[in-house]
Amino acid sequence: MSAYLGVDLAWGLGTASRAPNETGLVAMEADGTITGAGWARGVDDVTEWIAEHLGPRSLIAVDASLVVTNPTGIRESERQVGQRYGRWKVAANPTNQASAASAGSRLLDRLTALGVEYVSDTASMHARTGPAMFECYPYTTLVGVEELGYDVERPRYKRLDLRVPAAEARARRAEAFDELVRRLRETPLDPPLQLDSHLLTAGLADPSVLHGPTHKHREDLLDGALCAWTAAFWERHGDQRVQILGGDPSLPTDPVDEAGRRPVVVAPARPSQRGTRG
Secondary structure (H helix, E strand, O other): OEEEEEEEOOOOOOOOOOOOOEEEEEEEOOOOEEEEEEEEEOHHHHHHHHHHHEEEEEEEEEOOOOOOOOOOOOOHHHHHHHHHHHHHOOOOOOOOOOOOOOHHHHHHHHHHHOOOEEOOOHHHHHHOOOOEEEEEOHHHHHHHOHHHOOOOOOOOOOOOOOOOOHHHHHHHHHHHHHHHHHHHHHOOOOOOOEHHHOHHHHHHHOOOOOOHHHHHHHHHHHHHHHHHHHHHHHHHHHHHOEEEEOOOOOOOOOOOOOOOOOOOEEEEOOHHHOOOOO
16 A cells, blocks of 8 residues: 555536546655556545555645635635745635635545544654645645756646747647656656656656647646655655645634644745745
8 A cells, every 4th residue: 555645636526417627646655656546537536546545654645625714715825825936936726615616625524534634734744643634736846846946937837828829838838748757757856756667657758749638637647646746755854845834823824624624735845935925
């Protein structure tokens, strides 16, 4: 059973006539070997995949809003993403209890029922006696880990750049994706990330295509791998290289939920990304 699980969760729940978007899923060992990878649709299928890969102390990183206690507006953790990483053109989508995109909260309930603990600080993460989960945001990982070299801004491997013609924007996005994969494969990382160790993640090194749905399919898997690696990075480096956005009692924080869980985002950080401004 794998040490680290990455879940790039599709936030929407879908409808009776439309299935939810794909969720990218990756299971990784401590040495960076990827033991499971793929996609699922809907919280139930995602939960089933996680249960199949769950180990006695697995650490699960989820790219989605898990704990949401603010009735309206933006969570404090999301506000701090913009404050500390905005210089790198990184911001978080706002979520609140009125948001329709609530798959994260549902997944939290499903995994809690499986005995998975929600952790929101480094001490609790290290002290876990069973599997645990937390919320992350891959963009903060990419710009917060200096070794990856994104010193000016985030890589534009997701959304199209609307400032240029569509064909050029698709080409630029593909180029950014391929460059990101190259850096992840070739940069000496601590802990390691061995994308080539699994057939599906090894395929991310194939040249990108311009077709939008195909690109999104590959992007979801890459983000799943980044989530799993973020879990390993947090366990390896702790507070020395990771900050807990929304968890600083000296700054505004959101209320805890009925189970005492605080909404936070676990984010790798350079020294300059700590504090109230990035």
